[in-house]
Amino acid sequence: MIDVARVRAETPGCRNVIHFNNAGAALQPQPVLDAVLNHLQLEAEIGGYEAADRAGVALEEVYESLARLINGAPDEIALIENATRAWDMAFYSVKLRPGDRILTARAEYASNVIAFLQIAARTGAEIVVVPNDEAGALSVDALEGLIDARVKLIAVTHVPTNGGLVNPAASIGRIARRHGIPYLLDACQSVGQMPVDVAELQCDMLSATGRKFLRGPRGTGFLWVRRSLIERLEPPFLDLHAATWIGMERYDIRKDARRFENWESYIAGRLGLGAAAEYATAIGLEPIWARVTTLAEALRRALSEIPGVTVRDLGHERCGIVTFTTEGLPAQELRKTLAAAKINVTTSSVFSTRYDMMARGLDLLLRASVHYYNTEEEVSRFCDVVRQRVASG
Numbered sequence: 456m457i458d459v460a461r462v463r464a465e466t467p468g469c470r471n472v473i474h475f476n477n478a479g480a481a482l483q484p485q486p487v488l489d490a491v492l493n494h495l496q497l498e499a500e501i502g503g504y505e506a507a508d509r510a511g512v513a514l515e516e517v518y519e520s521l522a523r524l525i526n527g528a529p530d531e532i533a534l535i536e537n538a539t540r541a542w543d544m545a546f547y548s549v550k551l552r553p554g555d556r557i558l559t560a561r562a563e564y565a566s567n568v569i570a571f572l573q574i575a576a577r578t579g580a581e582i583v584v585v586p587n588d589e590a591g592a593l594s595v596d597a598l599e600g601l602i603d604a605r606v607k608l609i610a611v612t613h614v615p616t617n618g619g620l621v622n623p624a625a626s627i628g629r630i631a632r633r634h635g636i637p638y639l640l641d642a643c644q645s646v647g648q649m650p651v652d653v654a655e656l657q658c659d660m661l662s663a664t665g666r667k668f669l670r671g672p673r674g675t676g677f678l679w680v681r682r683s684l685i686e687r688l689e690p691p692f693l694d695l696h697a698a699t700w701i702g703m704e705r706y707d708i709r710k711d712a713r714r715f716e717n718w719e720s721y722i723a724g725r726l727g728l729g730a731a732a733e734y735a736t737a738i739g740l741e742p743i744w745a746r747v748t749t750l751a752e753a754l755r756r757a758l759s760e761i762p763g764v765t766v767r768d769l770g771h772e773r774c775g776i777v778t779f780t781t782e783g784l785p786a787q788e789l790r791k792t793l794a795a796a797k798i799n800v801t802t803s804s805v806f807s808t809r810y811d812m813m814a815r816g817l818d819l820l821l822r823a824s825v826h827y828y829n830t831e832e833e834v835s836r837f838c839d840v841v842r843q844r845v846a847s848g
């Protein structure tokens with residue numbers, strides 16, 4: 456059981472807002488804030504390089520904290536400024552040729568698909584979108600049926616930006632492993648809200664961000680790459696951190712996952728990211744997941760009882776992201792009303808998840824994403840505001 460009063464007391468933002476935008480950026484807990492602010496203070500007092508030297512051990516511990524969080528190893532972690540670049544460093548490292556196939560899901564994130572399209576145009580590789588099952592998750596049977604010698608990468612989003620869907624990442628992993636196909640999992644929206652265990656998921660590469668359900672600072676993220684794959688992946692960019700200039704015409708690429716990093720970075724943010732991983736691990740990902748799903752289901756139930764509201768979440772298993780549309784009321788208008796009542800939500804448009812939104816005939820959704828520090832009272836208050844606004848047209 457989570458001590459909700461305590462985690463709320465440790466979250467300054469809870470005093471000001473009802474924060475249902477955890478899929479955008481969650482409220483940071485005090486220990487994360489302290490880690491960032493203390494380091495910024497130290498930089499101001501003694502100098503940036505000198506502060507980094509002093510934080511040397513703590514910075515190494517960030518890799519350990521993240522590895523513990525996802526059941527990987529510290530040398531399999533690269534700290535990267537956001538989930539997109541983390542994902543890119545893995546994806547652009549995979550060599551593809553004409554006719555090679557990338558299998559992906561209908562709920563794939565726009566930035567990933569844009570990268571697929573760029574590489575498809577450059578190399579002649581093909582993108583194949585695996586159909587959904589009857590509940591709207593990636594169909595594991597359809598995926599299995601599409602496997603052949605042309606498939607060189609399976610790249611799937613675990614939890615999409617536009618809804619409560621949880622794709623069957625572990626079942627996908629079993630297929631990928633059985634056929635020896637590299638498997639890249641975009642875990643940007645899942646890390647921090649549910650247990651994510653790379654051994655259980657059997658993925659080979661996993662990208663995540665700091666600021667969303669993990670409750671870390673903005674401008675932070677990480678990539679995990681299975682050790683056996685690291686040296687087979689040549690990063691699309693190298694610098695003097697990822698590699699060493701050892702002869703006039705020779706360089707050596709690092710052997711650990713830090714080959715995907717670059718030298719200059721937001722040190723205070725990294726420390727904050729480590730603090731966020733420690734904070735989540737201390738609370739426990741199982742209790743976090745239990746509370747997130749309970750609150751989200753309560754929210755879906757209450758919303759679906761409001762006339763004119765349609766909940767849009769797909770899948771057998773659903774997470775803390777709740778999306779809905781309101782008849783005759785644009786999502787942007789409702790968002791403004793909620794903001795005036797100090798309730799944070801956001802919208803999700805066709806530009807973020809085109810395959811999925813087009814298939815469902817949707818162009819904009821209201822997205823309310825809950826976390827374990829939210830309360831049942833906040834869910835009720837949220838639904839009251841939505842009910843009144845929808846009724847007034």
Ligand SMILES: Cc1ncc(COP(=O)(O)O)c(C=O)c1O
Nearest residue numbers: 537538539564612615616643664
């Ligand atoms: C599924 C998914 N992948 C990737 C990203 C990008 O993450 P970042 O903004 O940290 O690069 C997002 C952000 O919303 C996302 O929802």
